[in-house]
Amino acid sequence: MAGDERQVETQLRAAAAAVAWPPTPDLRSAVVARIARDGLVPGPAASPVPSGVARPRPAMLRLARPLAVALLALLVLAGVAAALGFRLPGLEILRTDQVPPAGAGLDLGSPVPLADALARDQPRVRIPAALPPPDTAYELGAGDRRIVTLAYRATAGQATLAGSDLALTVMAVPGSLDERLITKLVGPGGTIEPVSVDGSPGWWIAGAPHEILVLRPDGEVGVVTSALAGDTLLFARDGTLYRLESALGREATIAIAESMD
Amino acid sequence: MGPDAPVDAVAREAALVRRAQAGDAEAYGDLVTMHQAAAFRVARLLAGSAAEAEDAAQEAFVKAYLALGRFRAGAPFRPWLLQVVGNEARNRRRALGRRTGLLDRAVIAFRGSAGAGGPSPETAVLLGELRDEVRAALLRLRDEERTIVACRYLLDLSEAETASALGVPPGTVKSRLHRAMGRLRSELGEAGPATEAVP
Numbered sequence: 481m482a483g484d485e486r487q488v489e490t491q492l493r494a495a496a497a498a499v500a501w502p503p504t505p506d507l508r509s510a511v512v513a514r515i516a517r518d519g520l521v522p523g524p525a526a527s528p529v530p531s532g533v534a535r536p537r538p539a540m541l542r543l544a545r546p547l548a549v550a551l552l553a554l555l556v557l558a559g560v561a562a563a564l565g566f567r568l569p570g571l572e573i574l575r576t577d578q579v580p581p582a583g584a585g586l587d588l589g590s591p592v593p594l595a596d597a598l599a600r601d602q603p604r605v606r607i608p609a610a611l612p613p614p615d616t617a618y619e620l621g622a623g624d625r626r627i628v629t630l631a632y633r634a635t636a637g638q639a640t641l642a643g644s645d646l647a648l649t650v651m652a653v654p655g656s657l658d659e660r661l662i663t664k665l666v667g668p669g670g671t672i673e674p675v676s677v678d679g680s681p682g683w684w685i686a687g688a689p690h691e692i693l694v695l696r697p698d699g700e701v702g703v704v705t706s707a708l709a710g711d712t713l714l715f716a717r718d719g720t721l722y723r724l725e726s727a728l729g730r731e732a733t734i735a736i737a738e739s740m741d
Numbered sequence: 742m743g744p745d746a747p748v749d750a751v752a753r754e755a756a757l758v759r760r761a762q763a764g765d766a767e768a769y770g771d772l773v774t775m776h777q778a779a780a781f782r783v784a785r786l787l788a789g790s791a792a793e794a795e796d797a798a799q800e801a802f803v804k805a806y807l808a809l810g811r812f813r814a815g816a817p818f819r820p821w822l823l824q825v826v827g828n829e830a831r832n833r834r835r836a837l838g839r840r841t842g843l844l845d846r847a848v849i850a851f852r853g854s855a856g857a858g859g860p861s862p863e864t865a866v867l868l869g870e871l872r873d874e875v876r877a878a879l880l881r882l883r884d885e886e887r888t889i890v891a892c893r894y895l896l897d898l899s900e901a902e903t904a905s906a907l908g909v910p911p912g913t914v915k916s917r918l919h920r921a922m923g924r925l926r927s928e929l930g931e932a933g934p935a936t937e938a939v940p
Contacts, residue, residue, distance in 0.1 A: 488922055491875055492895075495875040496895045502791050504781045507795075507798055511769070512769070512770040512773070622799070
């Protein structure tokens with residue numbers, strides 16, 4: 481039996497030698513750059529690494545950390561309030577010189593300068609000429625999975641996307657669409673309507689949260705989710721899929737898309 | 742670095758680990774270069790697509806850097822790293838899994854192929870590179886067995902590294918591998934019926 485097993489091993493190793501693995505990407509550059517960019521330093525305190533089997537902790541210990549964080553936050557707020565002349569619990573006013581980036585907290589990626597978002601070919605980011613510059617540009621992922629999202633804050637009186645301060649996001653994803661995939665993705669209550677965007681086919685999806693399957697440049701099928709659940713205009717141009725999630729209505733959104741260049 | 746690495750290579754790796762623990766990012770970059778192929782392939786096996794594997798491997802290297810303070814000096818670096826890579830890849834796979842009902846239906850509709858109980862499209866692509874008879878035999882294994890065989894023979898990981906990467910005890914690797922080899926022996930027509938190991 482041992483001899484038989486060795487024969488199987490030999491067959492496996494011979495077969496494995498013929499496997500053409502995909503080329504290993506240059507992880508070193510990306511990792512070292514990220515360490516430098518984010519100022520990362522080794523240390524157990526910063527580590528989110530799962531350590532295998534988690535040891536059960538008593539309930540008191542599990543509660544201790546959130547309680548400590550809450551207490552610390554209260555003390556900090558009290559200090560801020562005292563410094564500003566307000567007293568607890570009268571913390572109705574918090575003065576700040578900085579407004580958070582539009583769409584902050586929506587898991588759209590990391591904010592990047594608009595010029596950086598425009599600098600790369602994949603995906604090709606197009607700016608709607610019909611709008612002022614976006615409030616914030618976000619980048620998520622890398623390589624042919626890099627997704628850029630432009631976030632537009634709602635102006636006074638404008639409708640917002642649920643759960644946000646945004647009226648519109650313009651997402652650019654490397655890849656293209658297939659109508660057979662699109663129709664699989666809208667849940668009950670949602671509608672898909674074919675539309676024209678400057679002569680190109682597009683789809684207006686309304687009424688239900690959905691995900692999008694995109695055909696990536698490498699031929700694989702990827703899922704694009706959204707932190708929001710608004711009505712969406714989809715269209716593709718020159719190898720980039722555009723997804724406009726909008727609180728502005730179908731016609732206005734199509735007009736915005738047609739002004740993208 | 743595998744279990745059979747030469748002594749000077751082991752010493753060099755240990756020196757790089759010490760420098761990286763002290764915050765030397767370039768030294769850590771050298772460690773990434775040494776292990777990125779194994780990390781990427783493990784991630785490729787566990788995470789699914791090449792793009793997902795690249796993201797998982799990169800994220801794992803960053804997390805491993807942050808956790809270097811926990812790394813025990815003198816221990817082999819690769820099994821520890823592959824554990825981090827395996828965790829990251831599996832977590833991503835699980836996150837994707839929450840959407841797989843939808844995704845699978847769509848992919849099946851798109852590609853026109855069923856596959857209940859079969860390998861994922863990504864695994865099928867990997868296996869497509871193998872010789873026909875070996876591929877056919879591997880496809881008939883259970884997924885958990887196929888993964889272990891792939892770690893041991895396609896990735897050439899040790900049993901300890903396989904256990905680390907898959908997050909299972911070494912004994913589980915042994916028993917599943919034994920079962921899988923028995924099935925393969927039978928499938929490849931080299932011996933009689935497969936034997937079952939005692940778990």
